Amino acid sequence: MDTLESLIIARRLRVPIDAPAGSTPGWGEVAARQLDAALLSVGFKCSAALLARLAELPGETVVDLGVRVLASVRRLAGDHVQHNAYFVDFPKNVPDTMEFWVGLLREALLDPVAATRVQQFPVFNLLALPGYGSYQHSYADLLAAHAELIPLAGDRVTVLKLGGGLESEARELYFSLAGSEVPLSAEDLAALRTLAAFCADEPERIPVRENRAIVNEVRLAAGRPLLVDTVTDVLRLACGCSDGDVTLAEPTRFRSFRRAERRALLQALDAVATPAKLGDVPRYREQWKRLGERLHPHEYPHLPRAAQVFEVARGVRPARSFDSRVEAALSEGRTGDAVELLGKAPGALLRRLDHLLRTGTSASAVLDAAEKAAVGASGRVLLGLREHLQNRLAPAAGRVFANRHGRAWATADARSPIEEDIVSRAAAILDEEIVRRLPDLGQLIVDPEVLDVALPLSGKAVAPGLGMLPRGSLSAVDGELLRFFVYWRQAERRTDYDLSALMLDASYGNPEHISWTSYRNGFAEYSGDLTDASDGASEFVNIRLAQATRSIIIPQVNIYSGEAFDEAAEAFFGFMSRDAEQEGRPFEPRTVRMKSDLRGAGRVALPLVFLRGDDGAWRAKWLHLYLKGHPGFNQVEGNRVTSSLLVRSIVERDHLRVRYLADLLAKKGSQGEHITYIGLQAPADLPEGARVYTPGTLHELIPA
Structure with missing residues (x-):
């Protein structure tokens, strides 16, 4: 129950309450006021309705609930850990980089034992310098070195609303996630699994197939009919039941299924394995082979179509996929045949619209087909194509491609142009269909x-957190000081993450950086390099915005060595903003504007970019991107060109x-x-x- 309660607080900013009113007037109200004061210290507060409801409860109940609520919001803001800094006075008294290294080296060479570790002929191992990379003071020492934060009206205050009962709040969140029209993040899929096991009913429509697989896990366990209409739906379900990846991006090691489960899976497979759908099998051939070893389809001769799926996987039975037929038609110049084929799959036709319009065939015929397809395609496909079209006529710095994990790469745009009137007609077709589908919102x-x-057309690359917005969103940055931070705690291996900032002028040139190789410049300071996080480590970069001589600031988290983001015990990034006179610790939760976990397969994280407009105001544009990077020793200096091109492509793109x-x-x-x-x-x-x-x-x- 505590997991569900914390989930609802974090996702909905609502506090579910089931407890009846108390019989001791006054004590509940006092406890509620105390909770509100404690919440305010981390940038949250209770709404008037929530305070009134808490005041009706017994004081002991309010205290117990308050402990759980405070723990949830502190974790949401990143205040559940102690954020120490390498330099105890940060951002004051940060030394010059060369002065700092020379001082450490001088001390090491005066110590014969330390000198043998540092001097590894013919080079010096500067990372082995005594005292480098680990805290030289306690967290209590850090607190003593900093004045209290001066609260200002501009500090973040996130209001917690009064929720209904736990069951009704869980049901509402479950219906929202399960019925989502866009793919969910890995964290939301995990939340959906928790909610599906708790909630008795389910939404009538579950459009995203990964969500459907998780709901099917509950149906399979309860012996209820499965929601499947393709053979891949059954594969996703089998992966989910084996604690695998329902997105099918990673291979799953299937568990042994009980006889009842095998029968249910094969019956569902037999019902949907038509000849037209067998073409989906080769895409996941190896996973189907492994699943066949667990399901034993030969034991069910009365389910012949299910057996055919595994015959296709083994190459015994031929099956041509829909995409291969389309590609064959296009490669042979039979664009009309390709358009006719794609007419049976409206979403696929619209995703290929740009390509079809560049094949030299009649644009009018292609647009006529697109107009028919628009009626049957999903709203997410319509909006995605609409965003694509509104960027089609403007020259782009490069084309950005990002996979479901946020791994991104950019390349030059070599597509031939499309005439403006064709783009305008296609956009009008989409606008008309989208307007028709919009509900009456009163x-x-x-x-x-x-x-x-930005409209959230996919949630896969966005880890939920505090103040998170979809990729391409713009938000104002208030305050005189901008401070971003990273915290990580290693699980097994010594792990070194490096927080850095790439700084560019308005034309994406004249680069400058702040990192462990450059501690400060005229407007920014780095908190110091930590190379071991067995007990957790925090790094900060402080920017005085009014004095900034660059218009583009790109925070980066580079993995120098050790565990990947999704291997570490914990890893998150965020940023704060405050006024210069506020003082305070390096990390102050009430000034945190955004905080989110770091994950993804890349070795370099690019969460967002800060931009100064022509009006002098600063804004953040959300990226949610990861670079592949190198297996080790990633530095901001080494990925400057790639980062600049990626960021420019995202910044200049007109998002929907x-x-x-x-x-x-x-x-x-x-x-x-x-x-x-x-x-x-x-x-x-x-x-x-x-x-x-x-x-x-x-x-x-x-x-x-």
């Missing part, structure tokens, strides 16, 4: 600050934002009287029954 109220938030949907909704009009609010945070004065969409629920706005 009286729409949109916070201007949310207009530049909330503004686009708001304009379409205004164009469509409304007949309803109910109120819908879209914003970064729900205001306190909304009438009862108003529907609220915040960044955590923006995926619910994506039309079906």
Whole structure:
């Protein structure tokens, strides 16, 4: 239950309460006020309704609940660990880089034992210098060296709302995740599995197949009919039941299935294994072979179509995939045949629209086919293509490709151009279909600050956290000081992460960096390099924005050695902003604007970029990207060109934002009287029954 409660607080910023009212007036109200004060110290507070409800409870109940709530929000803000810094006075008294290294080297050479470790002829191993890479003071020493933070009105205050009972809150979150029109992150898939085991019912529609696989796990365990319509649905389910990857990106080691499970899986497979769908099998040939060894299809001769799946996997039975037929038609110049084939798969046709328009065939015929396909394609595909088209006419610095793990690469754009009138007609087709699908939201109220938030067309690369926004979103950066941070704790091996910042001018040139090889410049300071995180380690970069001589600041987390982001016991990144006079510790939770776990297969993380506009104001643009990097010794100096091209391609791309949907909704009009609010945070004065969409629920706005 505590896991569910923490999940709801973190994902919904709502506190579920089931407890009845108490019989000791006053004590509950005192405990509620104490909880509110404790929450404020980490940048949270209770709404008026939540305070009133807590005041009705017995004081002991409020205290117990408060302990759990405070632990949840502290973890959300990254305040559940102690953030020490290598330089105790950071950001003050950060030494010159060369002066620092020379001082350590001088001390080492005066010590005969240390000198033998450092002097490894013909080079000096500077990382072996005594005292380098580990804290030279305690966390208590750090606290004593810093004045208290001066609270200001600009500090972040995130309001916790009053929730319903635990069961109703869990059901609402479950329906939101399971019914999502966009793929979920790995963390949300794990949350969905927890909720599916708790909730008795399920949404009528589960469009994303990974979500469907998790719901099917519960159905299989309960002996209920499975929700499958392709052979791959059965493979995903088998992977999920074996604690494997339902996205099928990684191979799964299948467990032994009970006879009842084998029968249910093979029956579901037999029901959907039509000749047309057998073409999906070769894509996951090896996984099908391994699954066949566990399911023993030869024991079920009355399910012949299920057996054919494994025959295709072994190469005994031929099966041509849909994509191979399309590719063959295109390579032979039979574009008309390819368009006719793709007409049977509307989503596939729209994903290939740009290619089809560049094949030299009749653009009018292709657009006519696209107009028919738009009716049957998912809303996410329509929006994704619409974003693509609005960037098609502008010259791009490069084309960016990112996989489901956020691993990104960029290449030059070598596509031939498409005429403007063709792009305009295609965009109009999509706009018309999207408007038709949009629900009646009644009286729409949109916070201007949310207009530049990108629509979440996929959540795979975005790890949930505090203040997280989809890739391509723009958000204002307030305050005079910008400070980003990384914390990591190694699991088994000595692990060294390096927080760095690449700084460029407005034309993406004139590079400068802050890192363990360059501790400070005229407007930035680095907190010092830590090379071991057995007990956890934190690094910071402090930027004085008004004095910055560069307009583009790209934070990076480089893995210099040791465990990958998803191998470490814990790893997260975030940023704070504060005014210069606030003082305070290097890490102050109430100034944290964003915090999220680091994960992904890359060895270099690029969470976001800070940009100074023509008006002098700073904004953050969200990247959620990872570079492959090297197996070890990654440094900001070594990936400058790649980082610059990737960031420029993302920054200059015109992402589809909330503004686009708001304009379409205004164009469509409304007949309803109910109120819908879209914003970064729900205001306190909304009438009862108003529907609220915040960044955590923006995926619910994506039309079906």
